[in-house]
Amino acid sequence: MMIQTNETPAPHTDVAPSLHAAATQDQPETSEAHALRDAHALLGQNRNYLEQVIDGMPAGLLVIDAERRVRSMNRMMAELIDAPEESASAGHPLARWLPDAGLAARVSDALATGMPQDHILVSLEGHPDGVRHLEFNIRRTEQAGGYMLLLIGQDITFRRKARLRLQESEEFFRLTFSQAAVGIVLLGPDGRLLRVNGKMAQILGYTEIELLQRFFQQLTHVDDLPDELTLVKRLRDGEISDYQRERRLLRRDGTPIWVNVSVSTMRDAYGNQRFISVVEDISRRKGAEEALLRVINHDALTGLPNRVLLQDRLERAIAHAHRAGSQVAVMFIDLDRFKHVNDTLGHDAGDQLIVEIARRLAGSLRESDTVARQGGDEFVVVLPEMTGETDAARVARKLLDNLFQPLLLCGQEVFPTGSIGIAMYPRDGTDSATLLKCADSAMYGSKGEGGNGFSFYMADMGAQTALHLRMESELQRALQRREFVLHYQPVVDIATGHLGGVEALLRWQPQGKPMVSPADFIPLAEETGLIVPIGEWVLETAMAQQVAWQQGGLPPVRVSVNLSARQFLGQDVAQRVAVLLEKTGCDPRALTLEITESVLMQNPVAATATMARLAAMGVQLAIDDFGTGYSSLASLKRFPIHSLKIDRSFVSDLIDDADDAAIVDAVIGLAHSMKLNVIAEGVETADQLAFLLAHGCDQMQGFCYSRPVAPDAIEALLRAAPAGQGQQGNLTTAA
Numbered sequence: 001m002m003i004q005t006n007e008t009p010a011p012h013t014d015v016a017p018s019l020h021a022a023a024t025q026d027q028p029e030t031s032e033a034h035a036l037r038d039a040h041a042l043l044g045q046n047r048n049y050l051e052q053v054i055d056g057m058p059a060g061l062l063v064i065d066a067e068r069r070v071r072s073m074n075r076m077m078a079e080l081i082d083a084p085e086e087s088a089s090a091g092h093p094l095a096r097w098l099p100d101a102g103l104a105a106r107v108s109d110a111l112a113t114g115m116p117q118d119h120i121l122v123s124l125e126g127h128p129d130g131v132r133h134l135e136f137n138i139r140r141t142e143q144a145g146g147y148m149l150l151l152i153g154q155d156i157t158f159r160r161k162a163r164l165r166l167q168e169s170e171e172f173f174r175l176t177f178s179q180a181a182v183g184i185v186l187l188g189p190d191g192r193l194l195r196v197n198g199k200m201a202q203i204l205g206y207t208e209i210e211l212l213q214r215f216f217q218q219l220t221h222v223d224d225l226p227d228e229l230t231l232v233k234r235l236r237d238g239e240i241s242d243y244q245r246e247r248r249l250l251r252r253d254g255t256p257i258w259v260n261v262s263v264s265t266m267r268d269a270y271g272n273q274r275f276i277s278v279v280e281d282i283s284r285r286k287g288a289e290e291a292l293l294r295v296i297n298h299d300a301l302t303g304l305p306n307r308v309l310l311q312d313r314l315e316r317a318i319a320h321a322h323r324a325g326s327q328v329a330v331m332f333i334d335l336d337r338f339k340h341v342n343d344t345l346g347h348d349a350g351d352q353l354i355v356e357i358a359r360r361l362a363g364s365l366r367e368s369d370t371v372a373r374q375g376g377d378e379f380v381v382v383l384p385e386m387t388g389e390t391d392a393a394r395v396a397r398k399l400l401d402n403l404f405q406p407l408l409l410c411g412q413e414v415f416p417t418g419s420i421g422i423a424m425y426p427r428d429g430t431d432s433a434t435l436l437k438c439a440d441s442a443m444y445g446s447k448g449e450g451g452n453g454f455s456f457y458m459a460d461m462g463a464q465t466a467l468h469l470r471m472e473s474e475l476q477r478a479l480q481r482r483e484f485v486l487h488y489q490p491v492v493d494i495a496t497g498h499l500g501g502v503e504a505l506l507r508w509q510p511q512g513k514p515m516v517s518p519a520d521f522i523p524l525a526e527e528t529g530l531i532v533p534i535g536e537w538v539l540e541t542a543m544a545q546q547v548a549w550q551q552g553g554l555p556p557v558r559v560s561v562n563l564s565a566r567q568f569l570g571q572d573v574a575q576r577v578a579v580l581l582e583k584t585g586c587d588p589r590a591l592t593l594e595i596t597e598s599v600l601m602q603n604p605v606a607a608t609a610t611m612a613r614l615a616a617m618g619v620q621l622a623i624d625d626f627g628t629g630y631s632s633l634a635s636l637k638r639f640p641i642h643s644l645k646i647d648r649s650f651v652s653d654l655i656d657d658a659d660d661a662a663i664v665d666a667v668i669g670l671a672h673s674m675k676l677n678v679i680a681e682g683v684e685t686a687d688q689l690a691f692l693l694a695h696g697c698d699q700m701q702g703f704c705y706s707r708p709v710a711p712d713a714i715e716a717l718l719r720a721a722p723a724g725q726g727q728q729g730n731l732t733t734a735a
């Protein structure tokens with residue numbers, strides 16, 4: 001640095017030799033000269049010192065005169081403005097090194113006003129490291145009557161870049177925070193929301209301001225709150241530094257929304273503990289997951305849990321009961337005659353019925369109970385926390401009552417009923433598979449008792465189920481092996497004792513085994529659907545027999561055939577009968593079809609239509625087991641029937657029970673008023689016969705006349721007494 005002073009324009013180096021020369025002459029030095037020499041020496045020292053200080057300054061210093069010419073600059077300034085040697089730059093105009101209009105203007109101001117000029121930014125292009133940013137402060141000094149300006153410059157390139165970068169990153173973070181696709185929340189240790197971004201507000205349906213007045217405790221679903229509070233406490237206590245969970249938060253309208261929250265702990269600039277929570281809306285994924293789970297765990301038709309979910313619920317109920325020392329009831333429910341609905345009214349009606357049954361079952365139970373669709377027309381109910389069988393029986397009764405409500409299917413009124421089997425945990429089993437198996441067996445027990453009821457599992461039911469299964473396959477084989485035969489029971493005109501006809505009754509004679517009663521296998525055949533081919537065989541055989549007797553020269557005999565529920569309601573029976581009449585050549589007027597009263601009442605509309613078609617063909621129709629189905633005689637008016645068969649149970653107590661006698665009497669009277677032929681079943685004694693005769697009953701069947709017998713026994717009877725003119729006889733011994 002060149003220090004230019006006012007006392008002499010010459011550099012100090014010029015002064016020193018002369019002073020030195022004066023001292024070397026052998027002349028005594030005057031005290032003035034001595035003082036002057038000392039002063040010069042001191043001045044030289046000071047100047048050196050000053051030059052060193054100025055050159056060592058961490059700032060650049062540049063001195064210009066009033067003409068804006070560079071008078072001097074320190075080394076730092078030379079470096080900053082990329083000027084050559086200090087001396088080489090002296091005398092050059094300032095603009096040569098700092099061609100900046102802003103600086104020039106401030107220089108003018110400083111010269112003109114003497115006011116300090118600060119924070120003047122100058123950017124110099126062309127530096128090998130890129131643009132260099134300098135900050136100048138200007139001070140005016142007076143020297144030798146003129147003004148000089150001191151320009152103090154600092155390289156702020158790095159600081160400026162750093163600030164720019166800081167600004168950029170602040171802006172970046174501000175944008176990231178406000179425009180992030182995830183919700184971001186800053187929380188205080190008490191759970192108060194201190195900052196939230198727009199996405200968070202959007203997820204929850206609040207404004208950002210509204211959220212800032214809330215605590216996370218208010219925004220968390222009650223089911224998730226305990227876990228959340230535990231985790232926040234652990235964060236606060238420093239046990240963990242972050243956590244991540246799937247949670248339900250509450251939207252402004254109170255609806256829950258699934259989110260994924262990642263919470264971590266941090267300290268703010270003042271050292272306060274804060275939690276930063278990143279919240280991601282996962283409701284769509286959860287929705288898809290839940291939809292998938294529903295598909296996996298629920299029955300598509302009814303929306304009820306399926307067997308997968310049932311298994312889970314049952315196991316939970318068992319585990320809970322195990323802990324609580326309570327009981328669980330498992331109910332297996334099977335609809336009675338469901339296949340019949342499917343067959344007669346079609347699958348849509350079947351589906352409709354299943355949906356309605358599901359609704360009724362679910363509506364009869366508490367939320368803690370489970371009703372699942374096991375498949376087809378089978379449902380399973382799990383009742384946790386039972387105190388015993390009485391509890392379970394009460395629910396079963398309620399279920400049956402609620403099922404048995406009229407339902408319109410394809411314009412027809414249907415009264416659904418079901419059979420319920422009940423197994424109890426822990427008495428009948430301690431695992432889900434055993435309990436389900438027991439309930440299933442018990443259900444078969446209930447079916448065997450005629451349906452529309454419930455049975456508890458009993459230890460030997462497993463054996464019964466196995467027996468049923470065996471019989472089912474044996475029945476199937478029986479048809480192929482021709483193990484079925486028909487026996488015929490005479491129907492006698494009471495007044496004359498003449499043979500009025502015969503009833504065909506099925507017998508199963510398995511090879512090498514005792515004969516099986518139809519009462520033992522018809523319900524099973526009905527349940528499994530085997531009754532359809534078996535019934536078809538019966539019809540065809542009975543018709544063929546009727547024709548054979550007639551072709552054998554015997555007088556025409558009326559043959560009655562029993563039609564099962566499934567046969568009558570489940571297939572186009574009129575069409576089948578027509579085909580068989582045609583095939584066998586049987587006269588329709590010689591055929592009576594017997595339908596039980598309960599079958600008629602199951603679906604009166606369909607029954608009327610079928611009966612009308614049969615009657616139009618000339619076939620006669622009889623109501624079997626009358627009195628057991630609770631229908632009134634008046635309700636039979638609409639059916640085109642010819643005969644009424646009074647159930648055996650009324651006839652058997654006729655003599656001892658005045659009520660039964662009154663009923664039989666009333667039935668005979670009313671039936672006659674409706675021009676119906678009355679047949680009494682199961683007449684075993686002469687007293688019963690006498691009563692019936694006295695009360696005008698038309699016909700009878702019973703052991704007192706004949707048991708059901710093989711066809712040749714009937715043939716013998718017919719030969720002895722032609723139909724219509726038959727004589728009283730006793731064929732009982734032939735049975």
Ligand SMILES: Nc1nc2c(ncn2[C@@H]2O[C@@H]3COP(=O)(O)O[C@H]4[C@@H](O)[C@H](n5cnc6c(=O)[nH]c(N)nc65)O[C@@H]4COP(=O)(O)O[C@H]3[C@H]2O)c(=O)[nH]1
Pocket residue numbers: 489504505506507517518519522535538562563564624625648681682683684701702703704707708
């Ligand atoms: N105790 C007593 N019983 C008498 C007397 N007279 C007749 N019986 C019995 O009463 C039943 C009358 O037939 P059902 O009421 O139609 O009752 C029938 C009928 O509902 C059904 N069934 C029999 N054959 C067929 C058939 O071919 N098709 C269908 N669908 N069901 C049949 O099986 C039931 C029982 O048939 P079965 O065992 O042959 O029993 C017959 C017959 O043997 C009597 O004086 N005293």
